[in-house]
Amino acid sequence: MNNASSTGYGFGSPTSTESGTLMPTPSTSRASSISQPSSTNIPSGPLNLTLLSTTSWRQPYPSVGQFAMTESEEVVAAGPNGLFYFRRVRDHPAKPWSEPRPFPNVQVTLNESTVSGLALYSERDSQRLYLYCVSGSVLYSFYLSDKKNNSSFLPDPSPPLARYKVTGKPTVVRSKIAAGYSGGDRWNLVVPCQSGGLLHTSGTARMSYNNSLSTEWEPVDQLASNLGIISAVSVTAVRDSINYDKTELVAVCLSRGQLNVVQGSFRYDGYCGRWRWDGETSTKILYPGEVMGNPELITGDSRKTQLDLIVPSVEGGIFHFVRTQSAPNDWHMIGRVAFPQNTPPASCLSFHSIYGNLELYALIQIRGRLYHVKTTNEGLPWYNARLNPIVQPGPFFE
DSSP states (O other): OOOGGGGGGOOOEEOOOTTEEEOOOOOSSSHHHHHOOOOSSSOOOOOOOOOOOOOOSSSSOOOOOSSSTTTOOOEEETTTEEEEEEEOTSSSSSSOOOOOOOOOOSSSSSSTTTTEHHHHHEEESOOOOEEEEEEEEEEEEEEESOOTTTTOEEHHHHHHTTTTTTTBOOEEOOGGGGGHHSSEEEEEEEEEBBBEEEEEEEEEEEEOTTTTTTEEOOOEEEEEEGGGOOSEEEEEEEEEETTTTEEEEEEEEEEEEEEEEEEEEEEETTTTTTEEEEEEEEEEEEOOBBBBBBOOOESSSSOOOOOOEEEBTTTTSSSEEEEEESSOOOOOOEEEOOOOTOOOOOSSSEEEEOOOSOOOOEEEEEETTTEEOOOOSSTTTTTTTTOOOEEEOOOOOO
């Protein structure tokens, strides 16, 4: 049989019929047969943008117990089936929340019923995250080596405070000034001790000869035992109010329904050859009614000694306190920020500030659901602030 493609009559590729006979297909007439203009005139006009709802085709986030959030809105939460991680894609125009990624299976059950507290730390100038989780009097530690490339959290083979029994909600903060001494990133971990008071240590990340990651931890400080059992603590690092070359750690603890302040210098002890926190109980914070959940200390710049303190109220809403530079031992309440009517009290919250201004943003957990709130950079920061539920992954407009 002659090859149809060699006839020279302008035929394109041959096609096959049901009988197997090759039929030449005209290539020159195809365009004219399918590109005839329609007789219907389509009117010109503006395009209408419709926001796409994700409620019908994306699974909602699981219910949430304890959670922790970084300044860049990376979140780890304890759900009914274990720990999971998600984050906000802040360089996207719609600033969507990502899909949840579960943690790997471990030998213990870490879920919303067993976890009493989480603390999340983002290492400076790297893609690593560190998670500290309290469950059953044990502190568990995980790390994420690359948060941008969908890597998974891995258990820390040498978790801190392994010889101690802990409780409540931990907290972690960068030491800022102290980090410059060792030339690396140094962070402070503070956890309530099961027998009372606080446990403190600080660590730096180290790369071993085989490029594996490990954390070098300092000896543990035990302090504030006079406060008894502490259910939650928040700590931040500020410049010393007298000597700006020194770093001071300030912690607010919730113990037996009372807020107490523990503060003191964080320094390198040359005689002992280690870093230590000289924290002492300094004052009680006075307020009407009762508080619950966890306190949250906020400072946007270590050069400033003004601190904001947020804590849930038993009656609903949150209390907002401020400590100023001129009166570092006085905590004055701005007021009680009420939630919408019939909203239950918050069980857990995480606040951060936007660097360089007075805006605050937060996640607040109310009856298993997370809500996002953001204040304004004005004289009345809570005016027109709203609780916006985070239901499922996808676009999120504040």
